[in-house]
Amino acid sequence: MTTKKQTAQTEGPMLDRSKQWLESQPDLPKVKNALFAIVSKVTNGELKDDHDSRDTCDALTEYYVDRGGDLADLAVLPDAPGGAEAVTSSPAAIGPAVFDCGSLYPDGEPAPQLSKEEKQRRLRIIRSSLVRPGGF
Numbered sequence: 001m002t003t004k005k006q007t008a009q010t011e012g013p014m015l016d017r018s019k020q021w022l023e024s025q026p027d028l029p030k031v032k033n034a035l036f037a038i039v040s041k042v043t044n045g046e047l048k049d050d051h052d053s054r055d056t057c058d059a060l061t062e063y064y065v066d067r068g069g070d071l072a073d074l075a076v077l078p079d080a081p082g083g084a085e086a087v088t089s090s091p092a093a094i095g096p097a098v099f100d101c102g103s104l105y106p107d108g109e110p111a112p113q114l115s116k117e118e119k120q121r122r123l124r125i126i127r128s129s130l131v132r133p134g135g136f
Contacts, residue, residue, distance in 0.1 A: 039075040
């Protein structure tokens with residue numbers, strides 16, 4: 001026979017139940033085991049990979065690290081395809097890419113053509129402003 005209190009503990013969002021459990025200050029190995037169990041169940045398909053399970057994993061991870069645990073020791077949920085928003089929504093269709101062959105600079109007056117002598121003069125000015133290391 002289950003009481004109303006026992007039934008309430010097994011119902012409701014997993015995040016709320018986890019927060020209540022974390023208020024009892026569980027030790028780090030228990031938190032690590034709980035997180036591993038959730039990740040295993042989500043990976044095996046026993047739990048839905050939704051915002052509730054991800055938020056619960058985040059809360060357990062935060063508690064573990066805040067109390068001195070090493071983040072590298074914890075199991076992690078694999079990334080959902082398309083990011084966290086794709087957990088509960090379907091991906092949007094993307095149309096084909098279109099090549100934009102427009103000009104890369106605004107249309108305007110082209111620069112005047114320089115004579116060969118003017119080009120050489122400007123090149124000498126640029127070369128004179130350059131300094132080589134070692135004075136070569």
